[in-house]
Amino acid sequence: MNVAVAYEKAAADGRAALVGYLPAGxxxxxxxxxxxxxxxxxxVDIVEIGMPYSDPVMDGLVIQRACQVALxxxxxxxxxISTVDQVTGQGVPILVMTYWNPVERYGVxxxxxxxxxxxGAGLITPDLIPDEADEWLAASDVHGLDRIFxxxxxxxxxxxxxxxxxxxxxxxxxxxxxxxxxxxxxxxLAQPLVARAKAVPxxxxxxxxxxxxxGKQAAEVGAFADGVIxxxxxxxxxxxxxxxxxxxxxxxxxxxxxxxxxxxxxx
Amino acid sequence: xxxxxxxxxxxxxxxxxxPEALIAAxxxxxxxYRKAQTDDDFQAEFGRLLRDYAGTPSMLYDATRLSAEAxxxxxxxxxxxxxxxxxxxxxxLGQALLTKRMGKTRLIAETGAGQHGVATATxxxxxxxxxxxxxxxxxxxxxxxxxxxxxxxxxTVIPVTIGSRTLKDAINESLRDWVTTVDKTHYLLxxxxxxxxxxxxxxxxxxxxxxxxxxxxxxxxxxxxxxxxACIGGGSNAIGAFHAFVPDTGVRLYGFExxxxxxxxxxxxxxxxxxxxxxxxxxxTYLLQDEDGQTIDSHSISAGLDYxxxxxxxxxxxxxxxxxxxxxxxxxxxxxxxxLCRTEGIIPAIESSHAIAGAxxxxxxxxxxxxxxxxxxxxxxxxxxKDMHTAGEYFGLFKxxxxx
Numbered sequence: 123m124n125v126a127v128a129y130e131k132a133a134a135d136g137r138a139a140l141v142g143y144l145p146a147g148x149x150x151x152x153x154x155x156x157x158x159x160x161x162x163x164x165x166v167d168i169v170e171i172g173m174p175y176s177d178p179v180m181d182g183l184v185i186q187r188a189c190q191v192a193l194x195x196x197x198x199x200x201x202x203i204s205t206v207d208q209v210t211g212q213g214v215p216i217l218v219m220t221y222w223n224p225v226e227r228y229g230v231x232x233x234x235x236x237x238x239x240x241x242g243a244g245l246i247t248p249d250l251i252p253d254e255a256d257e258w259l260a261a262s263d264v265h266g267l268d269r270i271f272x273x274x275x276x277x278x279x280x281x282x283x284x285x286x287x288x289x290x291x292x293x294x295x296x297x298x299x300x301x302x303x304x305x306x307x308x309x310x311l312a313q314p315l316v317a318r319a320k321a322v323p324x325x326x327x328x329x330x331x332x333x334x335x336x337g338k339q340a341a342e343v344g345a346f347a348d349g350v351i352x353x354x355x356x357x358x359x360x361x362x363x364x365x366x367x368x369x370x371x372x373x374x375x376x377x378x379x380x381x382x383x384x385x386x387x388x389x
Numbered sequence: 390x391x392x393x394x395x396x397x398x399x400x401x402x403x404x405x406x407x408p409e410a411l412i413a414a415x416x417x418x419x420x421x422y423r424k425a426q427t428d429d430d431f432q433a434e435f436g437r438l439l440r441d442y443a444g445t446p447s448m449l450y451d452a453t454r455l456s457a458e459a460x461x462x463x464x465x466x467x468x469x470x471x472x473x474x475x476x477x478x479x480x481x482l483g484q485a486l487l488t489k490r491m492g493k494t495r496l497i498a499e500t501g502a503g504q505h506g507v508a509t510a511t512x513x514x515x516x517x518x519x520x521x522x523x524x525x526x527x528x529x530x531x532x533x534x535x536x537x538x539x540x541x542x543x544x545t546v547i548p549v550t551i552g553s554r555t556l557k558d559a560i561n562e563s564l565r566d567w568v569t570t571v572d573k574t575h576y577l578l579x580x581x582x583x584x585x586x587x588x589x590x591x592x593x594x595x596x597x598x599x600x601x602x603x604x605x606x607x608x609x610x611x612x613x614x615x616x617x618x619a620c621i622g623g624g625s626n627a628i629g630a631f632h633a634f635v636p637d638t639g640v641r642l643y644g645f646e647x648x649x650x651x652x653x654x655x656x657x658x659x660x661x662x663x664x665x666x667x668x669x670x671x672x673x674t675y676l677l678q679d680e681d682g683q684t685i686d687s688h689s690i691s692a693g694l695d696y697x698x699x700x701x702x703x704x705x706x707x708x709x710x711x712x713x714x715x716x717x718x719x720x721x722x723x724x725x726x727x728x729l730c731r732t733e734g735i736i737p738a739i740e741s742s743h744a745i746a747g748a749x750x751x752x753x754x755x756x757x758x759x760x761x762x763x764x765x766x767x768x769x770x771x772x773x774x775k776d777m778h779t780a781g782e783y784f785g786l787f788k789x790x791x792x793x
Contacts, residue, residue: 176684177557177669179564180408186551199681222406223668227682249406249668253396274410276571281412299410299569 123215125243125268125291128167129327129348138344138384140165141329142377143219143353144360145172146205147197148188153366158209160373161356165381166214168349170246173202173220180221180248184354188361199228203240210241217270217291219246225258234261244268244291252288259288270294273319275311286322292349293319293328309333313346320348336376340383350384352376392705397585397672400708402701405584407564407671414571419586421491426593431490435483442515443471443478445597449605449766454732455745461752462764464614466602466630468771469737475771476595476626477508481577483594485512488575495519495574499563501528501556501622502693502740503535504771505579510544512577520544523562525555528692535775553686556696560670580623581700584671588628588700595629602766603633615755615763616641619770620743621714622658622694624703626770631712641713641755644703645747647689648716658687659716660699661707674701690719690779691739693771721746723783726773738771739779745769 132139142161146154158169174189174197181189202218210216218237225233225245237245244267250258252271262269268291273282276299286293297312312330319328329349334340336355343350359372397403405415425431439445448467456463468476481498488496496518500506506522513520522539526548529536539546552558560583567576581591599617606614617634619627621644634640649657657663660675669676669684677685677697687697706712722739725746729737737745748767755763773780781787 175682176552177561179561179670180568182565183551190551193683223678223684224682226668227678227680248408249671251405251407251409251412254404254406272409274408274413276410276413278413278416281409285409296408296410299571 123213123243125168125215125217126326128215129292132167133348136389138347138387139167139327139329139349140340140381140384141168141170141349141351142166142356143170143172143351144356145174145185145188145192146202147174147192147195149191149360149366149369150195151197151201151205155205155208156366156370157360157373158205160370161377162209162212162214164374164377166377169209169214169216170219170351170353171202171205171216173199173218173224175221175224178221182354184357184361188357199224203236206237206242207240215243216241217244217246217268218242219248222247222250230257231261231264234265234267238265238267242267244270246270246294248272252285255288262290272296273315275299275315279318282318283322286319286325289326292326294351295319295328295330295347297330297332312343316347337379337383340380341387344384344387345389350380352380392702393585393589397589399702399705402673402704403585403588404673405671406668406673407584408568410568411571411584414567415584415586417491418487421487422586422590425487425490431486435486438482439479439597443482445471445479446601446605447471449602449609451609452733455729458728458732459749459752460756461762463748464606464609464764464766465769466598466766467769468598468626469735469741469769473504473508473511474774475504475508475738476598476629477505477579478511479597479629480579480591480594480625481505481508481512484575484577485516485518488518488577489516491575493573493575495521495570496577497521497523497563497566497574498577498579499523499556499559500579501525501559501695502691503528503532503539503775504693506544506546507535507538507542509577510539510542513544514542521566522546523549523559523566525553525559526550527554528556531779532692532775555686557684580625581628581702582623582670582672582674582698588672588702591625592628592632592702595625596632598626598629598768599631599633602630606766610764613637613640614766615759616643616751616765617768618643618645618744618748618765619768620694620740621646621699621703622696622740623698624700626768628700628702630768631706635711642706642711643747643751644712644714645717645743646714647691647694647743648718648721649688651718652716656688657716658689658695658697660697661703661714662716664697669698672701674704675699675707690722690783691743693738693740694743715747717743717746723780725749726780727784735769736773737769738773739776741768741770
């Protein structure tokens with residue numbers, strides 16, 4: 123399913139879209155599929171599947187730990203494609219969030235082809251900026267995939283506009299200067315950044331990531347953004363659980379809370 | 390041959406593969422660096438610090454006893470005699486001065502063997518900057534003396550306990566810190582790698598190695614050398630030694646990578662010889678990776694060379710054939726280490742011992758080709774005090790438990 127449609131459906135409900143992140147292969151390949159399905163059942167509008175990588179410079183400790191477990195258990199790039207394949211077809215678009223080297227190693231066009239073939243909607247690329255993305259821009263056009271680049275509070279107006287123009291699906295606005303990880307307070311940098319991104323003519327929806335951990339924060343961010351991205355808090359629900367069942371229950375409970383949060387946002 | 394281009398590409402290598410949050414800081418750094426290049430005040434201050442504080446120009450020493458063993462004329466570029474004991478002081482002084490110019494108050498750095506951490510902590514103390522050093526937990530154990538040095542100089546040393554707990558993870562942790570604190574912090578990257586402008590900026594700050602050596606060898610012999618040899622981890626000392634000689638096409642350039650137990654064993658740190666093209670730590674370059682693009686842990690007896698990537702300019706020099714890159718095993722490096730100790734009374738860093746071993750290896754072929762013993766400059770990039778634990782264990786001078 124297309125990302126734009128997911129945003130349109132959420133907007134028709136008068137709310138921001140809820141975007142949930144979980145890494146492939148954690149706690150196991152099958153366990154991740156169960157967790158993603160639990161997230162979908164509990165109300166996320168868009169799924170981001172993280173590709174575990176050895177050098178995740180944009181990630182904080184929670185996601186690093188989960189990805190390290192997945193890598194040590196031997197997760198492979200083909201497992202990520204297979205995970206996409208197993209969770210697609212449920213009316214929720216599936217994106218992959220990945221550092222660039224594994225895609226380049228797989229072959230940019232081959233990866234795009236196989237991701238599209240598995241039903242994936244596109245890629246979020248935390249360490250690939252449009253300036254270096256010619257091959258990906260071409261492959262995403264050929265295979266009809268969305269491409270989500272990041273904008274930051276430190277982005278100049280010129281870079282912000284350039285990046286937004288290259289995004290398809292949505293724009294990932296990093297709410298804080300920092301790495302992934304749940305935070306207690308919502309960043310004051312997020313709202314102005316969203317406003318700047320939305321002011322770019324032709325901008326796709328703008329979602330805010332980095333730091334959201336509960337329904338209250340989801341409501342705060344959902345009041346001004348088109349989408350709310352939650353990652354580390356969901357991964358923590360799995361990391362902190364003593365059994366797989368407890369982990370899935372935690373995913374369901376948090377996703378339900380976050381969905382209620384975006385629904386309650388005053389827009 | 391104008392390299393890099395304005396986006397930091399050396400051919401297909403280099404560039405910027407970093408989170409957008411860092412682009413503004415890299416642009417700011419690039420602008421400050423470009424301005425400093427043509428700023429007489431900056432160059433005068435940098436020159437003064439290099440001369441009066443770091444002790445450069447370093448000597449070019451005619452190593453006659455080593456030469457007799459080698460069957461060549463070996464000239465040692467004595468970067469080991471610089472303040473802090475390595476070439477790295479040139480780079481840290483340049484970047485620390487830029488940090489002051491950018492109005493930032495905090496330096497962070499990664500370190501493997503500890504030499505770059507010590508150099509950074511030294512520059513931070515001199516220029517009154519807060520200093521945090523990230524070091525893989527494994528390296529803090531094998532380089533405990535340098536950890537103590539950094540602390541003595543006022544730096545905070547943070548052991549990195551995730552990943553392989555070595556240099557590459559210390560770089561990851563430094564990048565994470567930088568993303569979070571970029572307003573007041575400069576990341577003082579220790580080698581000619583990483584995102585643009587680091588590779589070209591670090592090269593220019595250490596290029597005095599080659600500039601000095603070129604003038605010194607001309608004065609000493611009246612001619613350019615037949616070859617310049619240096620060890621390669623990230624590649625800063627080598628690019629510094631090579632840069633002035635790149636236009637001199639008659640001078641062969643040799644980079645000796647850490648071959649560890651041997652390329653065939655898979656336990657090595659030879660990213661050019663035994664790796665493939667990919668993206669790591671912000672640049673496209675050669676790196677050690679598996680078939681899925683995950684970084685493979687490197688191995689070397691030298692913590693300073695134990696890095697799975699290499700600076701992008703070396704990747705380009707390799708592809709264009711201007712420089713030759715070959716692996717040197719731990720065993721070869723340690724034999725050269727001992728030889729230099731015994732012939733010249735110089736205890737080299739184990740990093741630099743790779744360059745000496747490589748120079749010894751190329752002598753027969755060069756002699757045959759030239760019809761005379763070659764003149765070879767070897768960059769002695771650092772001194773070996775920090776490596777005495779490792780060397781002492783290797784040569785059985787004391788038991789492992791006594792070395793700590």
